[in-house]
Amino acid sequence: MRSPKPSHPITRRSWVFLLLAVLLYFAANQTQVPWLYVFTTAALGVWLAAGLMARGNLRGLRLTRRINGAEVLEYELTVGDTVTVELELHNRSGLPALQVAGAEWCEFAPPEERAQPFFLTVPARGKITLSYETVAARRGWFEFPPLTVRSRAPFGLFNTQRALVQPTGVLIFPEYREISRFPLLDRKPSVQNPFAQVGLGTEFVGVREYRPGDSPRHVHWRSTARVNELVVKEFSEETQPGLTIALDVRPASIIGAESDNTLERAIKVAATLAHYAAQRGLPVNMASNSRALPSPTGPVSRWAAMNYLARLEPDDGPSLTESLHNLRASVFVAVLYPSPDPATLAPLLEMKKQGVTALAVLIDPAIFQPELAGQAQALAAALRAQGIGVRIIGNEPDWEQTLIADDRSATRY
Known part of the structure; x- marks a missing residue:
């Protein structure tokens, strides 16, 4: 599944930087001092370069998640099991992904271990593998949410954000105890059989309305003619x-x-x-x-x-x-x-x-x-x-x- 495109909100530092460039321009225009024009141009150049770098900083990232070493869409555990989760961030871009921050959220972990923060740089066309160990503390079906990564590189002028999607579900069975007898x-x-169990046996126990999948051989024609709707016979089956x-x-x-x-x-x-x-x-x-x-x-x-x-x-x-x-x-x-x-x-x-x-x-x-x-x-x-x-x-x-x-x-x- 493709991850959403990154967003690039402008930070407060970036607005201050732009304001400084505008003030330098007005000062240069009023005084006609050449070096003020140079500083203005340099400031705008740095701002534009930072925007272009931020735009591509997270674009090449891809996520792979493994549960206990297995890369699967669904995994089964039991409450109390120890779980090792591996996150592999692969950078397909020819430029490094700088100052990448994020937090993996593991819903089934103990409350104090659910957020797993990280801060790293992924080399160009390289990969970084992170891992953490936790315990399956809750039963249920859990899906990992998209992993949101952020970066303010290179100068903190843009706060780039991207959600990396890797569908992973974990089914956690409830805790049980071994008992020697009951x-x-x-x-x-x-x-042996206090109730007549409806099934595929041979003993007739009654009739009911027709349901999709019922065999035509079991249609009870007399009841069908009386109520003007398909009615089928039910049979009992032997059960242990x-x-x-x-x-x-x-x-x-x-x-x-x-x-x-x-x-x-x-x-x-x-x-x-x-x-x-x-x-x-x-x-x-x-x-x-x-x-x-x-x-x-x-x-x-x-x-x-x-x-x-x-x-x-x-x-x-x-x-x-x-x-x-x-x-x-x-x-x-x-x-x-x-x-x-x-x-x-x-x-x-x-x-x-x-x-x-x-x-x-x-x-x-x-x-x-x-x-x-x-x-x-x-x-x-x-x-x-x-x-x-x-x-x-x-x-x-x-x-x-x-x-x-x-x-x-x-x-x-």
């Missing part, structure tokens, strides 16, 4: 026991700062569970109440689950209770709560009646707001009274140990 998935399910991970991403349920809050901690738990389930070869389904990033349909791979969790952002969607009522659950369900929501007890009980083994993972809001102490414990007690498993994730550094604890020792303070 009681929810390590037990045998009470039923799997894990559904449900998340509440509504801003109202999130407690804490932007960089560290109950949703971010819930996503770490979700990533840990998805990683463990994938290691065991179990299908993983992701579910959230996000409208901007709808949940994937059907089981997803470990990469797809991490990709979904990396891109998930707070969003005003339906309540967690409504989402759970509409959830097409698998045999095992883990519901992650950024904040306690007693209204979810009813849909969890309904799941239990239908044979689904559910686990509620509560992120204790007292981590961020001590005045909320006891809310997570109160909901946990109500859930346990109905026979629903609960884990409360507090501020302990080894929170993954809470996940693998049995029900009698699942709450840690």
